[in-house]
Structures are given as structure tokens and as C-alpha cells.
Amino acid sequence: MKSLLITGDRSGSGKTSITLAIAALLSEDHVVQPFKVAMDYIDPSYLTGVTGRPCRNLDSFVMDAPLMHDVYANGAVGVDISIVEGVRGLYEGSDALTDRGSTASVAKTLDLPVILVVDARSITRSAAALVKGFQAFDPAVRIEGVILNQINGDIHREKATTAIEHACGIPVIGAIPRREEMKLTMRHLGLVPFLEGSQKEVFHEKIHAITHIIGDHVDIDQLLDIAKETPAPTERPALFQPADTTDIRIGVALDESFNFYYNDLFDLLRAQGAEPVFFSPIHDRLPDADGYIIGGGYPELFADELEQNTRMREAVREVSANGTPIYAECGGLIYLTEDLVLAAGHDNRTRDEHYTMAGVFRGETRMPVRRVIGYVQGTASDKSPLGSGAFAGHEFHHTDVRLADDTEYAYRLTRGKGIKDNLDGAVCNNTMAGYTHLHPSSVPGMFRKFTNRCRSER
Structure with missing residues (x-):
């Protein structure tokens, strides 16, 4: 090689x-x-x-x-x-x-x-x-x-x-x-x-x-x-070796609106006995699964299409209320709020435009705001479906998520902005959503806790 x-x-x-x-x-x-x-x-x-x-x-x-x-x-x-x-x-x-x-x-x-x-x-x-x-x-x-x-x-x-x-x-x-x-x-x-x-x-x-x-x-x-x-590697390292058996399904939102994933995620899920099941929040119905991951992307560019798929929004809200584990990052966080507001003046808009999202969390997303980009570090509490532990990641966004005052948060950041006041990872039932992007390979234990939570809650 x-x-x-x-x-x-x-x-x-x-x-x-x-x-x-x-x-x-x-x-x-x-x-x-x-x-x-x-x-x-x-x-x-x-x-x-x-x-x-x-x-x-x-x-x-x-x-x-x-x-x-x-x-x-x-x-x-x-x-x-x-x-x-x-x-x-x-x-x-x-x-x-x-x-x-x-x-x-x-x-x-x-x-x-x-x-x-x-x-x-x-x-x-x-x-x-x-x-x-x-x-x-x-x-x-x-x-x-x-x-x-x-x-x-x-x-x-x-x-x-x-x-x-x-x-x-x-x-x-x-x-x-x-x-x-x-x-x-x-x-x-x-x-x-x-x-x-x-x-x-x-x-x-x-x-x-x-x-x-x-x-x-x-x-x-x-x-x-x-x-x-050098000699080319001939086999996957132990961290990425597929499990002998697959016993759970993890729905992964993947389409033109949500496509920010590190490819190691899918290897890690398979190594932990989970089968990724891909679906489109724009075009599909929510598939049956033991847990769901909604990654980042540009939902604001497809706000109308996301709003029109009413069955998907209602299904996501229902499985969250039923305790099915959901993990969402950035664009996924936006999708899980009640309302996405694209402000007047942005892309030549003459007035604020409001789009209904899934409504798992009480609150709205506004865009645009000052760009936030950079590394984050923090610790997760056991409120998170990914469990407790230290992590490092990244955040990049042009939006401001404003959640209800009584919202609970699983992440406390020592570096980075998060949703508000260095808090990130909003929690509701077994759903967590935040601006922080994690590289799954850097925190395999957290994703193992997530897949185990999916097993225990099904």
C-alpha cells in the first residue's frame, strides 16, 4: 500500500x-x-x-x-x-x-x-x-x-x-x-x-x-x-470487528437533510451487534427499530419537506414518548424542536418563516445567528442514553435553539458553547439531542451504552 x-x-x-x-x-x-x-x-x-x-x-x-x-x-x-x-x-x-x-x-x-x-x-x-x-x-x-x-x-x-x-x-x-x-x-x-x-x-x-x-x-x-x-492491513482492528450475531436494529436518518455522519459509526454499531437501518425523514415512514440516531445536516434547507412529512414527525414524537432511545446531533436537535424559524432577511426573506418540526422538545430553533464553530470538551451525566463519561467533540452551527426553561441537560461543557450556558445534550425520556458532534471511535463506550440501552428498552 x-x-x-x-x-x-x-x-x-x-x-x-x-x-x-x-x-x-x-x-x-x-x-x-x-x-x-x-x-x-x-x-x-x-x-x-x-x-x-x-x-x-x-x-x-x-x-x-x-x-x-x-x-x-x-x-x-x-x-x-x-x-x-x-x-x-x-x-x-x-x-x-x-x-x-x-x-x-x-x-x-x-x-x-x-x-x-x-x-x-x-x-x-x-x-x-x-x-x-x-x-x-x-x-x-x-x-x-x-x-x-x-x-x-x-x-x-x-x-x-x-x-x-x-x-x-x-x-x-x-x-x-x-x-x-x-x-x-x-x-x-x-x-x-x-x-x-x-x-x-x-x-x-x-x-x-x-x-x-x-x-x-x-x-x-x-x-x-x-x-x-508499507504492507496493507489485512484485517480490521478489534474495535471494528463485526459481532458474531446481530440482535438489535438502529434506525439512522440519512437523506439530503441529514447526512453528517462519521463512517466509523456504522462499523461500531455492527461491532456492537446492531444493524443500521437507514431512513429518510423527508421521504419515508419511520422504520421499526430498537433505537434511532438523527445526525447533523442542513434541515433548514428542507424545512418545508420535513414539515410536510407529518407521519414521520408524529412517529418520532411517539417513539420518544414511549422511551425508545434516540440520539440526535445538531441538525437532529433542530428537527426535534417544535418550531424552526427562518428569520426575515436571511436568503432574501421578507418575513419570518415558521416550520413545524417533530416537537420532542418544547422550544424553537432560530436561524441565522452568529456562527459557532470549534472543538468542545465536557462530561456527560447518567441522564444521557449514552451514559456518563468525559468526551471531546466539535460544534458548528448557524442556529440558536431556545428550549423551555425546565429542560434538563446531560452535557456540561468546559470548552464550547452548547445550547445555552455551556450546557448541551437536552434530555427528554430516553432522547438526547445537542449541538455537540461526537466522533464515535473516540467514545466507543458511550455508543456501547447506547446500544445496550436500546436492548434493555425494547
């Missing part, structure tokens, strides 16, 4: 478009496993789309080194090439003085060669100074190649390439011209999710154009020469 990591010198360097195109090109002749640094859903959905394999997330804020190796090995069983896409700039992390949560920490933990994408717009020799600084900042990070982006002509390319290769001693394996086709559609939290059916055709057209450009301007053979070669 060959493996490498592609990162950028900053956010907006073009690493996502470039990584997608390289993964698509290599997938034509190889089995390619994609990975994404940090707790992110959008980029992984596209990496999954171009490779046909579930992208896995790697994050040193929520994972220690042994767990990261296990997650990496689980994804890489039987593959030819593993490609890790970084997040933001190479050294950006959770704080200013350590590399926790950074791409650099993942590169060092997994000992991966790094290809640095540099936004070279308007710089030539200065690009060499930039790369040299990245090399010197942490010599333990093995930067072994450079891809220049936003190149404006042959003279620009030749000057920047010559300067980098002379001063830094590493090859420039690609120089991408400044083209409008290299841009991917953006939304308030990132790229438009791949699972939105309306976007798939547009995406395939865009990725075809980007892949053509990358194929013409990146030396793929040289990239593979830089890649590290």
Missing part, C-alpha cells in the same frame, strides 16, 4: 479540489482509500463520492495515537493507495502552542510523507521562503513535494519552481493554472454535501473538469514515487 498526505499552506489554498482530483484519477486504476483530517463531513462526502470507499476522519484532538492507527488501519484494509487530505493550513490546530488537532500531528503520528499545496498567487521566489519556513517550523513533518496553485503563466511557474527546488531541496510536482473551473460550490459551513441529489450532477461535471486540469498539470508518477510504501 502506498500512502501520502496532501495539505495546504492555508485555508483556501485549493487542497480540496486538488485532492479530490488526484483521488479520482488514481481510482481509475487503483483501490484508493480517502481520509480527512479533523471533524468534518463535507469534504469526506466528496472523497467518498470519487473513490467509492467511505472516507474516514482522523483528528488528534479527539483521538490518541493508538486509536488513530486503528482508525487508519480499519479504513485501509486491502487498498492500494491511502490519501489523507489535511485541514486548513498544515500547522493549524486547536491552540497556538501545540499541534493538537492539526494536520501536522496526523502526519507525524502516521509517519506520512506530505505534499504541500501552496497558493502561489502573485509570488515567485517568496514561495520558496514560505516552503522553507514550513520545513523548518517542525522538521519532524516530512514535506517531500510541492504543488503550486493559482499559477499565472509559464514565467510565473518557472520562477517559483526553480526557487523552491533550489532553496528547499524538494520537487515541485505540479503547477495548477488559475482557472475558474477549479472552484467548488461553497455554502455557509463548507462545500455543498455530496448526498444532496440536486448537486450530484453538478459535482460530477465540476470534478470532471478539475480532474482534467490536474491530470495535465500534476506529475502523478512522481507523486506515487513520493508516497510511502
Whole structure:
């Protein structure tokens, strides 16, 4: 198995478009496993789309080194090439003085060669100074190649390439011209999710154009020469080994409105004897199951469709009232409130628009509000269907959930905002919903408690 990591010198360097195109090109002749640094859903959905394999997330804020190796090995069983896409700039992390949560920490933990994408717009020799600084900042990070982006002509390319290769001693394996086709559609939290059916055709057209450009301007053979070669894993680590028997069903909301899941979740559920049963809160009836998970997404973009599926909303409210365990994150939290209010002025609205949601929790969701994004840390009480324990995760949202004053909360955050006053994880019966996104592999014990709760309550 060959493996490498592609990162950028900053956010907006073009690493996502470039990584997608390289993964698509290599997938034509190889089995390619994609990975994404940090707790992110959008980029992984596209990496999954171009490779046909579930992208896995790697994050040193929520994972220690042994767990990261296990997650990496689980994804890489039987593959030819593993490609890790970084997040933001190479050294950006959770704080200013350590590399926790950074791409650099993942590169060092997994000992991966790094290809640095540099936004070279308007710089030539200065690009060499930039790369040299990245090399010197942490010599333990093995930067072994450079891809220049936003190149404006042959003279620009030749000057920047010559300067980098002379001063830094590493090859420039690609120089991408400044083209409008290299841009991917953006939304308030990132790229438009791949699972939105309306976007798939547009995406395939865009990725075809980007892949053509990358194929013409990146030396793929040289990239593979830089890649590290190791034996491919042959079996899943113990954490992800499927159970011998399956005795419960977990309904998982999955459609264009709810699709923010880490793919490790489904392996963990199967390892704990649970069968994931996928359903659409927009299009389906609620399936019979012993518990339910409603992940994040963009329910505000499908508020009308969610409201129209009255049978689904009523069924969710009923199973919650009956004590069936439900776990919801962010978009799922929004769906479980009574009312979703899209405020006047947002997306050219002339007045507030109100949409009825499932109503498990008394209160409403308002949008937009100031964006909240960042890591969270906290502890869960035994009020939660996931049990008590410490956790680290992430929150990102443009909404404000306002619940009744007597609402109980299972999470107390030491880092992060949550629903209110550093409280998150609203609890009602055996239902818990919060803004916190958990990486399931980082808290397998909490998800084991959830599946056990589903067994005991059925």
C-alpha cells in the first residue's frame, strides 16, 4: 500500500479540489482509500463520492495515537493507495502552542510523507521562503513535494519552481493554472454535501473538469514515487470487528437533510451487534427499530419537506414518548424542536418563516445567528442514553435553539458553547439531542451504552 498526505499552506489554498482530483484519477486504476483530517463531513462526502470507499476522519484532538492507527488501519484494509487530505493550513490546530488537532500531528503520528499545496498567487521566489519556513517550523513533518496553485503563466511557474527546488531541496510536482473551473460550490459551513441529489450532477461535471486540469498539470508518477510504501492491513482492528450475531436494529436518518455522519459509526454499531437501518425523514415512514440516531445536516434547507412529512414527525414524537432511545446531533436537535424559524432577511426573506418540526422538545430553533464553530470538551451525566463519561467533540452551527426553561441537560461543557450556558445534550425520556458532534471511535463506550440501552428498552 502506498500512502501520502496532501495539505495546504492555508485555508483556501485549493487542497480540496486538488485532492479530490488526484483521488479520482488514481481510482481509475487503483483501490484508493480517502481520509480527512479533523471533524468534518463535507469534504469526506466528496472523497467518498470519487473513490467509492467511505472516507474516514482522523483528528488528534479527539483521538490518541493508538486509536488513530486503528482508525487508519480499519479504513485501509486491502487498498492500494491511502490519501489523507489535511485541514486548513498544515500547522493549524486547536491552540497556538501545540499541534493538537492539526494536520501536522496526523502526519507525524502516521509517519506520512506530505505534499504541500501552496497558493502561489502573485509570488515567485517568496514561495520558496514560505516552503522553507514550513520545513523548518517542525522538521519532524516530512514535506517531500510541492504543488503550486493559482499559477499565472509559464514565467510565473518557472520562477517559483526553480526557487523552491533550489532553496528547499524538494520537487515541485505540479503547477495548477488559475482557472475558474477549479472552484467548488461553497455554502455557509463548507462545500455543498455530496448526498444532496440536486448537486450530484453538478459535482460530477465540476470534478470532471478539475480532474482534467490536474491530470495535465500534476506529475502523478512522481507523486506515487513520493508516497510511502508499507504492507496493507489485512484485517480490521478489534474495535471494528463485526459481532458474531446481530440482535438489535438502529434506525439512522440519512437523506439530503441529514447526512453528517462519521463512517466509523456504522462499523461500531455492527461491532456492537446492531444493524443500521437507514431512513429518510423527508421521504419515508419511520422504520421499526430498537433505537434511532438523527445526525447533523442542513434541515433548514428542507424545512418545508420535513414539515410536510407529518407521519414521520408524529412517529418520532411517539417513539420518544414511549422511551425508545434516540440520539440526535445538531441538525437532529433542530428537527426535534417544535418550531424552526427562518428569520426575515436571511436568503432574501421578507418575513419570518415558521416550520413545524417533530416537537420532542418544547422550544424553537432560530436561524441565522452568529456562527459557532470549534472543538468542545465536557462530561456527560447518567441522564444521557449514552451514559456518563468525559468526551471531546466539535460544534458548528448557524442556529440558536431556545428550549423551555425546565429542560434538563446531560452535557456540561468546559470548552464550547452548547445550547445555552455551556450546557448541551437536552434530555427528554430516553432522547438526547445537542449541538455537540461526537466522533464515535473516540467514545466507543458511550455508543456501547447506547446500544445496550436500546436492548434493555425494547
